[in-house]
Amino acid sequence: MSDATTTSTAVVFDGVSRRFVHGEAEVDALSDVSLDIPRGSIFGVLGESGAGKSTLLRLMNGLDLPTSGRVIVSGTDLAALGSRELRAMRHRIGVVFQHFNLLGNLTVRANIALPLRLQHRRDPARVTAMMEFVGLAGLSDRYPAQLSGGQQQRVAIARALVTDPELLLCDEPTSALDTHTTAEILELLQATRAEFGTTIALVTHELDAVKAVCDAAAVFERGRLLDIVEVPRVAQHREPRYLDHVKSRLAS
Numbered sequence: 334m335s336d337a338t339t340t341s342t343a344v345v346f347d348g349v350s351r352r353f354v355h356g357e358a359e360v361d362a363l364s365d366v367s368l369d370i371p372r373g374s375i376f377g378v379l380g381e382s383g384a385g386k387s388t389l390l391r392l393m394n395g396l397d398l399p400t401s402g403r404v405i406v407s408g409t410d411l412a413a414l415g416s417r418e419l420r421a422m423r424h425r426i427g428v429v430f431q432h433f434n435l436l437g438n439l440t441v442r443a444n445i446a447l448p449l450r451l452q453h454r455r456d457p458a459r460v461t462a463m464m465e466f467v468g469l470a471g472l473s474d475r476y477p478a479q480l481s482g483g484q485q486q487r488v489a490i491a492r493a494l495v496t497d498p499e500l501l502l503c504d505e506p507t508s509a510l511d512t513h514t515t516a517e518i519l520e521l522l523q524a525t526r527a528e529f530g531t532t533i534a535l536v537t538h539e540l541d542a543v544k545a546v547c548d549a550a551a552v553f554e555r556g557r558l559l560d561i562v563e564v565p566r567v568a569q570h571r572e573p574r575y576l577d578h579v580k581s582r583l584a585s
């Protein structure tokens with residue numbers, strides 16, 4: 334394990350286990366997991382259903398606590414925080430879900446502004462900037478039901494970023510989207526890292542998504558970390574447009 338206080342490590346899992354007990358039944362959702370997520374990386378969390386991916390994400394924003402071991406975010410052991418400190422820590426972490434989780438009775442602008450409102454803050458310029466960043470500048474008065482799935486996920490990403498989090502947790506953010514829209518959302522995650530330096534944890538069961546945008550991925554099976562796989566650099570030139578460009582130039 335690297336030094337938890339180093340600025341180069343965003344998240345450290347140090348011997349983390351999470352066991353759920355239901356009467357006689359016990360499930361080890363995570364078993365003795367140790368891994369580091371480098372700051373500024375896009376880090377994949379891969380595994381089939383039941384592998385423990387969502388449990389891992391919930392531990393990262395303190396929605397759940399390990400049965401044993403430590404989860405350290407930005408040098409802080411989450412289990413050591415009181416409820417007020419934990420709330421403050423959560424303000425530094427954005428979350429994006431598979432089904433967007435927007436509030437249907439609020440406009441796009443109001444959805445994006447919500448995390449600020451919950452912190453008793455108002456920053457209309459920041460909300461506008463986020464709408465522009467995710468490419469929804471013209472849709473501020475629409476309601477979620479009037480948007481496509483990809484547009485709704487853009488709103489969710491803008492909402493997650495509006496408080497300028499250092500860590501963005503994405504739980505299957507493209508699993509409800511078609512291939513083309515998936516590529517667009519993955520490009521937006523890359524743009525997020527490039528623009529704001531955000532560390533991104535991307536939970537997915539889609540190998541292609543990892544290949545497209547991740548620097549490395551932790552591979553899980555039934556709660557066990559099988560390996561951490563580096564994604565070859567060549568995969569970082571993932572834009573089809575770039576490939577098309579190279580191919581057409583070479584062919585002419």
Ligand SMILES: Nc1ncnc2c1ncn2[C@@H]1O[C@H](COP(=O)(O)OP(=O)(O)OP(=O)(O)O)[C@@H](O)[C@H]1O
Nearest residue numbers: 353360361362380381382383384385386387388389
């Ligand atoms: N609150 C809970 N109570 C009991 N068991 C749980 C709880 N949360 C998760 N589990 C169990 O822990 C294991 C890992 O679940 P988890 O949701 O983390 O997996 P996952 O990889 O995210 O799966 P999926 O891709 O289907 O969402 C599963 O066997 C699940 O049933």
